Amino acid sequence: MSKLTKETIKKLTQLSRIACTEEEQESLLRDLEKVLVYFEQLNEIDTENVEPCNHVIPDIVNVMREDEVGPTLPQEEFFRNAPAKPFDGMIRVPPVLKQG
Amino acid sequence: MMHTSTAIDMQDRFLRGENSAVSIVQHFLQRIARYDKQIGSFLSVNETKALERAEHLDKKRASGRPLGKLAAIPVSIKDNILVKGCLATCGSKFLSNFIAPYDATATRLLEEEDAIIIGKTNCDEFAMGSSTENSALQMTYNPWNLKCTPGGSSGGSGAAVAGRLSPLSLGSDTGGSVRQPASFCGVVGFKPTYGRISRSGLVAYGSSLDQIGPMAACTADVALLMEVLGRSCEKDSTTIPKGPEDYLSKMDGSIRGLKVGVPWQFLEGLLPEAKRVFDQGLEILKSLGAAVVEVDLSLLKYSIPAYYIIATAEASTNLARFDGIRYGVRSPRSHTLEEIYDLSKEEGFGPEVKRRILLGTYVLSAGYQDDYYKKAQKVRTLIIKQYRDAFQKCGIIASPVSPFPAFEIGSIRDPLQMYLVDIYNIGVNLAGVPAISIPSGFCHEGKPIGLQLIGPQMHDVDVLRAANAFEQATDFHQAIPPEYAV
Numbered sequence: 225m226s227k228l229t230k231e232t233i234k235k236l237t238q239l240s241r242i243a244c245t246e247e248e249q250e251s252l253l254r255d256l257e258k259v260l261v262y263f264e265q266l267n268e269i270d271t272e273n274v275e276p277c278n279h280v281i282p283d284i285v286n287v288m289r290e291d292e293v294g295p296t297l298p299q300e301e302f303f304r305n306a307p308a309k310p311f312d313g314m315i316r317v318p319p320v321l322k323q324g
Numbered sequence: 325m326m327h328t329s330t331a332i333d334m335q336d337r338f339l340r341g342e343n344s345a346v347s348i349v350q351h352f353l354q355r356i357a358r359y360d361k362q363i364g365s366f367l368s369v370n371e372t373k374a375l376e377r378a379e380h381l382d383k384k385r386a387s388g389r390p391l392g393k394l395a396a397i398p399v400s401i402k403d404n405i406l407v408k409g410c411l412a413t414c415g416s417k418f419l420s421n422f423i424a425p426y427d428a429t430a431t432r433l434l435e436e437e438d439a440i441i442i443g444k445t446n447c448d449e450f451a452m453g454s455s456t457e458n459s460a461l462q463m464t465y466n467p468w469n470l471k472c473t474p475g476g477s478s479g480g481s482g483a484a485v486a487g488r489l490s491p492l493s494l495g496s497d498t499g500g501s502v503r504q505p506a507s508f509c510g511v512v513g514f515k516p517t518y519g520r521i522s523r524s525g526l527v528a529y530g531s532s533l534d535q536i537g538p539m540a541a542c543t544a545d546v547a548l549l550m551e552v553l554g555r556s557c558e559k560d561s562t563t564i565p566k567g568p569e570d571y572l573s574k575m576d577g578s579i580r581g582l583k584v585g586v587p588w589q590f591l592e593g594l595l596p597e598a599k600r601v602f603d604q605g606l607e608i609l610k611s612l613g614a615a616v617v618e619v620d621l622s623l624l625k626y627s628i629p630a631y632y633i634i635a636t637a638e639a640s641t642n643l644a645r646f647d648g649i650r651y652g653v654r655s656p657r658s659h660t661l662e663e664i665y666d667l668s669k670e671e672g673f674g675p676e677v678k679r680r681i682l683l684g685t686y687v688l689s690a691g692y693q694d695d696y697y698k699k700a701q702k703v704r705t706l707i708i709k710q711y712r713d714a715f716q717k718c719g720i721i722a723s724p725v726s727p728f729p730a731f732e733i734g735s736i737r738d739p740l741q742m743y744l745v746d747i748y749n750i751g752v753n754l755a756g757v758p759a760i761s762i763p764s765g766f767c768h769e770g771k772p773i774g775l776q777l778i779g780p781q782m783h784d785v786d787v788l789r790a791a792n793a794f795e796q797a798t799d800f801h802q803a804i805p806p807e808y809a810v
Binding site: 228232233236237239240241242243244248252255256258259260262263265266267268269271274275276277278279280281284286287289297301302304305306307308315317318320 | 421422423425426517518519532558561562564565623626628629630632633640644647648649650651652653654658659660661662663664665666667669670673678679681682683685686689696698699700701702703704705706708738739740743754755756781
């Protein structure tokens with residue numbers, strides 16, 4: 225397990241798309257460092273030949289159903305929560321491609 | 325006094341025509357208006373809709389039509405569970421304007437049994453925390469001592485039941501979030517076997533651990549909620565494909581001859597006051613004919629690191645959906661698509677949520693996944709096995725819920741110290757087993773202390789039976805915080 229650096233914190237904020245001030249990054253580094261050191265105690269346990277747990281209930285089976293269309297949310301109800309006024313039945317976002 | 329009666333008695337009196345649904349709802353709305361300014365358990369109250377529904381139920385009763393198991397009983401619901409047309413903020417700024425477009429399955433089942441949803445309760449943001457202090461929207465105070473937290477993350481639900489502002493409440497328990505506030509608030513809180521209650525419409529945090537859990541003033545009322553909620557659901561493929569059970573009738577009976585396992589080695593270092601109440605709880609179980617045996621759960625000292633790796637990994641995936649595009653609060657500072665993501669999350673998420681997202685992103689990132697995530701999943705396998713071995717020797721495991729009673733607001737500032745608070749709760753979620761917290765005594769300052777009873781997977785009824793037997797022999801669950809008794 226490795227030591228956390230400020231660069232790693234920066235990379236993590238980029239990966240998870242959370243803008244973060246320098247100051248916040250400093251405090252995140254301090255907090256997460258401590259937690260990761262705490263995590264290291266797991267290395268005291270021998271997990272050689274132990275299968276990782278994929279589901280807590282044994283013998284779970286896939287649940288299948290017919291591919292039939294059920295009731296769906298009407299568009300106007302969905303748009304009640306839209307952060308910008310919808311346009312022509314679509315969610316509005318700023319331009320993704322630059323002009324020119 | 326209406327608020328001191330159990331939900332079961334309340335429903336009975338409504339059916340017999342002694343109390344109208346409107347009078348029941350009005351009584352609790354008045355209590356909320358009178359007391360919740362101090363307690364702060366509700367984020368939103370459904371006054372108009374609840375009264376309309378009560379009028380409808382009174383008419384339904386008058387016309388002689390059949391009424392449901394929860395007829396006229398007010399229920400409050402943690403704000404990370406969807407109730408159509410109501411706010412579902414999850415205690416987050418990001419969702420502070422989000423109105424649920426559909427009902428959670430749990431909500432739908434409550435309404436089908438004629439319950440009255442009276443409001444939404446405060447919680448730690450996205451259920452991440454152990455004190456409800458991480459709610460971005462408001463503080464909740466413990467009705468037993470307003471200087472203290474109600475626990476968390478379902479602290480609003482715990483406080484609402486403790487203050488008798490609603491007889492029943494739904495919380496969610498990912499790592500103790502129903503049981504710990506139940507213990508701090510002196511009420512009953514149950515985390516069923518993983519998959520017993522549908523998670524459809526519960527805002528996801530750690531999907532392999534999350535479970536909706538009922539809270540009430542007594543075990544019978546929790547059993548009543550389990551009868552309504554405990555069933556498979558086509559919208560949650562992890563629900564257990566089994567029909568509903570008769571929790572109430574099966575839970576009756578003696579626990580004579582029951583073997584109660586205690587993981588003494590794991591409980592070393594328990595603080596004296598918690599130890600005193602725990603020992604006294606064991607004596608009560610013994611007096612009811614149970615035998616105490618020692619079991620080995622020594623691996624549980626690793627449950628916190630394993631849990632925080634798995635839960636944050638799942639959280640970082642689950643919370644990626646909050647991008648400010650289709651719903652939620654979009655940052656007004658954003659001018660590009662990238663800025664919508666970056667700034668909406670920056671402004672919308674509080675510090676603990678950011679910490680957990682980053683931690684989860686880290687433990688899942690290339691090069692570290694085997695060291696952290698896979699390692700934790702292997703430890704989880706071993707913990708599950710240790711529980712299974714323990715249940716070869718006993719029917720129920722007893723443990724404290726929390727190392728201490730409700731702590732003062734602001735007294736735990738270090739995130740890691742806050743994680744340690746749930747040391748006795750987290751193993752239960754990792755193993756997917758059912759567990760309950762029931763009132764079992766008080767500390768010298770008069771704050772409640774809960775006893776935890778844990779069963780094997782699918783033995784939810786056995787847990788409720790042991791809890792009910794304990795309750796029948798004690799009166800801790802009848803205590804109401806003095807300021808809110810009248």
